[in-house]
Each structure stands twice: as structure tokens, then as C-alpha cells.
Amino acid sequence: MSKHLFHLVSTVFLVLVAAAAGDSDAATRKKKLDPLRPAASTPRPPLARVDAAAVATDLVPVTGDFARWVEQLAQGDAVAGLAVAVVKDTDVIYERTLGHADWSTRTPVTPTTVFRLASLSKGFAAALTGLVVDDGVMSWDTRVAGVLPTFALADLEGSSRLTVRDILSHRVGLPNNTYDRLLEQAEPYPLLVDRLREVPLACAVGECYGYQNIAFSLIGDVTYAVTGDFFYHLVEKRLFHPLGMTTATYGLDALRSSTSWARPHKRSRKTWVAFEPNQNYYHLPPAAGANASLRDMEQWLIAQMGGRTDVLAQELLDELHAPQVATPKDASLTPWRRERLLDARYALGWRVFDYAGEPMVFHAGAVKGYRAVIAFLPKHRFGMVMLWNCEAATPNGLLPMLFDRYLGLPRVDWAGLDQGDEAGASTGG
Numbered sequence: 396m397s398k399h400l401f402h403l404v405s406t407v408f409l410v411l412v413a414a415a416a417g418d419s420d421a422a423t424r425k426k427k428l429d430p431l432r433p434a435a436s437t438p439r440p441p442l443a444r445v446d447a448a449a450v451a452t453d454l455v456p457v458t459g460d461f462a463r464w465v466e467q468l469a470q471g472d473a474v475a476g477l478a479v480a481v482v483k484d485t486d487v488i489y490e491r492t493l494g495h496a497d498w499s500t501r502t503p504v505t506p507t508t509v510f511r512l513a514s515l516s517k518g519f520a521a522a523l524t525g526l527v528v529d530d531g532v533m534s535w536d537t538r539v540a541g542v543l544p545t546f547a548l549a550d551l552e553g554s555s556r557l558t559v560r561d562i563l564s565h566r567v568g569l570p571n572n573t574y575d576r577l578l579e580q581a582e583p584y585p586l587l588v589d590r591l592r593e594v595p596l597a598c599a600v601g602e603c604y605g606y607q608n609i610a611f612s613l614i615g616d617v618t619y620a621v622t623g624d625f626f627y628h629l630v631e632k633r634l635f636h637p638l639g640m641t642t643a644t645y646g647l648d649a650l651r652s653s654t655s656w657a658r659p660h661k662r663s664r665k666t667w668v669a670f671e672p673n674q675n676y677y678h679l680p681p682a683a684g685a686n687a688s689l690r691d692m693e694q695w696l697i698a699q700m701g702g703r704t705d706v707l708a709q710e711l712l713d714e715l716h717a718p719q720v721a722t723p724k725d726a727s728l729t730p731w732r733r734e735r736l737l738d739a740r741y742a743l744g745w746r747v748f749d750y751a752g753e754p755m756v757f758h759a760g761a762v763k764g765y766r767a768v769i770a771f772l773p774k775h776r777f778g779m780v781m782l783w784n785c786e787a788a789t790p791n792g793l794l795p796m797l798f799d800r801y802l803g804l805p806r807v808d809w810a811g812l813d814q815g816d817e818a819g820a821s822t823g824g
Contacts, residue, residue, distance in 0.1 A: 442737060444752040449803025450775070458489040461797050467812045469493040474790060475660035475667040476504035477783040478689035481797065484776045485702040487693050496657040496784065498667040509642050509653040510782040511672065512685040512692075513760030515767050518699070518715075520614050520681035521563050521744025523630050525711045528559075532621045535560040535714070535743075539613060542620045546613070547592040553600035554592075559617060561601050563743040564719035567610045568596040574609045584612065584678045604720040604741055608682040615681040627680050637706045638698055640691035647677050650686045657784035659764020667785065673763045683762060692780040696769060699756070700776045715743045716756050716773065722746070731795035731809045751804055761786075768794055777801055 451457050458481060465479060476494035480487055492504040528534055539546055539557045548554040553568060561567055573594055574587045587609050597605055615626035622629065627645035635643045642653060650656050650672065658669035676683040687695070698707050718740035725739035725746065726732055732739070738749035748755040753772055760767040766786060771778025779797055783790055792810025799806060 442734060442751065443804050444737075445750075445802045445804065451801050451803065454483060454488055454801075457797075457800050460800050461489060461793070462491065464793055464796055464810065464812060465491050465493070468789060468793070468810070471789075471812070474783045474787045475669075475785040476508070476657055477781065477790060478504055478506060478508060478510070479779065479781040479790075479793070480689055480693050480696075481779045482693060482696050482700070482771075482777070484700070485697050490689065490693075492689065494783075495667070496655060497669050498658075498660060499669050502655070504657060504784075505655055506690045507642055507655055507688045509644070509650060509656040509686050509688045509691075510767065510784060511650065511657075511659075511760075511762055511765040512687055512767050512782075513676065513683050513762040513765055514608075515692075515758055515760040515769055516681065516683050516685040517563075517611065517744040518695075518758055518769075519630050519634060519685055519744075520611070520626075521715050522634060522707060522711070523626070524559060524563060524614055524618060524743075525707075525715060526633050527618055527622060527629070529708075529711065533559065533617070537617075537621075539617060542617050543613070546588070548596065548600070549592055549594055550596055550600065553596065557600050559614065560719065560743070562611060562614050562617075564741050565604050565606050565611065566601050566720050567605065567607060568598050568600040568603065569594055569605050569607060569610055570597045571605045571607075573605070573607060578609065578678065579675050581675060584609065588613065588616075604722050608676070608679055611682045612679040627684070630685075634706070635691075638694045638703060640687060640694055643685065643687040643691040645677075645680050645684045645686065647672055647674050653686070655688075656686075657765075657782075660785040661764065662785070662787075670764065676762050683760070687782075689780070689782060692769065692782065696771060696778050696780050700771050700773065700778060702776070716745055716747060718742055718747045729791070731792065731807070734807070735795060735799075735804075750798060751802065753802060755798070759791075766790070770794055770798070772798070772801075775801075 461481065468474065474494055475498060476496055478492045481489035490506060492506060494504055496502045496504050496508045536558045538555065540555050557567060577587055591610060597603060618626050618629060659672055660667040660669050697703060701709055701712060720741050722739045722741050726736040735751050736748050737752065740747045746757045748757055754774060755770055755772055757770040764786065765784055767782045768791065769780040779794060781790055789810050795809045
């Protein structure tokens, strides 16, 4: 073949390849994202799955093993203070507190000691929204712009489509944790909401997941606009009081006014040192502003598992726990998630996992000096809640250890009880 002919053939080939690639890219751009379809990822090896015959029917050995692990945690001085409970149906089958609410005074943690809930607050926001929806004054698909006419995103057309459901499922289209750092620098919430219009969207409204605190808290403005009552008043009247959550509150002043409350702590050499709580995330009541004791959260867990249908009807719970958007990265954040989760999604104020073949409803919370986690298996009405007043990672691993034991899965020391605190891992929000 002549050199000229060779170059001609090569050029034609490259043009055809480029055209094909361009067509493929155009098709990709035109294809609408499915928020419930996770992005393609590298296949993982087969994970453990629950054998229905192996699920515990006798809960005494389950709580016995869990009590032993909690005692290991206590003996290891891994936390400043902690409160944990396990619930089956409407019964609290295990309850334990350890450590101190304030190490400087050696005040012990009790079941009525109040902790900050951080992002566990989001579940209350979603439930309250559902009650307002049931009142008929708005719907899950009410458009935010119709209620808050001054609100805008960078994409004005997208702003007009943003719904209540999008807010509660983190489908606003914004990058993860938009403006959280500015909030932590004491920038006021109203200013940050107004500045959301300056942020380029990561995707079209409603088409992808991006975890938010500022934007999530718009739900408080929406409920105020349609009811004329403040968000935290509504939660107190319609959730805290009827559920018997007698020490649950909102805000820093209310926390400090509690008869017993857990100070945040940090590690200093071989002891724990209390410090003053940070105010910033209290400016976002729907996203992170709630406080509650273990006894309060036991009642909340019972209600979420269908045990208080006089307050939260089963139809509403089904709506709250229905997956809305895929969150595939959440399935690989920690060792236990990588080994147990077959799927991860976000519902309305809750995460929803496929835990070795079993549906799990979950959320975690974290602000400076506090951590919290709550999870349950709706099919079995079995769950746990845990609150602690430091940033230690070890307690996080107790959650999968409990559920593994109940479901008959292979035992793994997810908490690293034999290796120390470094083996634990943060759960995220």
C-alpha cells in the first residue's frame, strides 16, 4: 500500500471513530438520569445473605452477647459517655448507660440524660411534614417556589420544579453539604439560603443525590408558610408530646436547661475533657437542631417501627421509608457497609439499606462532640438507638454486630473491641 493511501485510510478511520464517540457522548447527554438507578461500578464479590431460618427467635442470647460487647466498650474507656437501647416490637429489651455526662463533675449518664441528635433530627422533620401533608394543606409534591416565592437556585427553571419530596430526599441538585463550612463560620441561615442561587448545580433538580443541611432546612420555612406555626412548635405538639418524649427539645438553651444533659467531650491524654457545645447547627432545627434522651428515642424508635399508629399511621411510615434516590457511595464508606450492604438509598429523612438481603432503615448524626445512630429492620420490628457525647468511632461498630447476631450472620468484630478505637469507623450522616 502506498504511503499516501495509508494516510488516507488512517484519516478516514479516525474520523469514523471520532464521530461514533461523539454520537455516544450525545446519547449519554440526552439520556435522563434515573435517581433510583445507581451509577455503574466495579462488581463486588458475593456478600453474605441472611438465611431466614437463622434469624434469632430467642432474644436473650442476642442481648446477652450485645451486653458483653457494650461492657467491653465500657472497660476500654473508649467513650466519655453513652446510652444505648435495643427494641423489639414495642418492648425495650435492653437498655444501658455508661460513662459520664460531665467528666469534670463525674455526673453519670442516665436513661434521661439529654444528648444532641444532630442529623437524627431529619427524621422528625420528615415525619412532621407527613402530618402536615395528611392535614391537606400541602402535598409531598408541592412546589417550594409556590410557597417561598423568593427562593431560587442557579437554574431558575429547576427552582420552579423543586418539591417538598426533593428537599427531604436531598435531590435539590446541589453539591454535597453546600455551605456547611460557612455555617460553621457563623454565617446566618437566611443569608446562606439566599446565596444558594449562586451555586452551580451538580445535576438537574430531582435527578441526583447530594446530602444537604442548609437546603434541607427549607422544610421548616415551608411548614411555617403553610401552617403559620414555627417548625419546632409543630414537632413538639405533634410528635414529642403525644409520643411521651418528655425531655426532647430544640436548641442550645433548651439543652442547657435540661435536668440532665451530656456535655460534649474531647480526649486529652488519658482522660476526657468537657467543652462548650457549638451553636452553629442549632440554627438549622429541621436538619440538626433536636435534643433527646435515650428514653425519648426509645419511644421514637417504637413509633417508627409501627408501634404508635395513633401518632404515625402505617401509611405515613411506608411513605417516609420508601426509597427515593440511589446513594451507591454510602455502601462503601466503612468496612461493615462494604461487607453487608447490597444497596443504599435515601428515603424521606432516612437512609434505606439492603442489609445482607434484609431492608434496614438507618440514620446517623454527628456534630462537634456528639455522635448518634439509629437503625431498625422493619420486617422484624427490631432496632437499636445509641447516643454518645464524644467523637469516638468505636461505638459505630456495635450496630452491625447487633444486627449480625440477630440475623444469624457470621460474627465480625466491626467495633474493633480487641484492637482499640482506631478500628472503628464513622457512620456519616
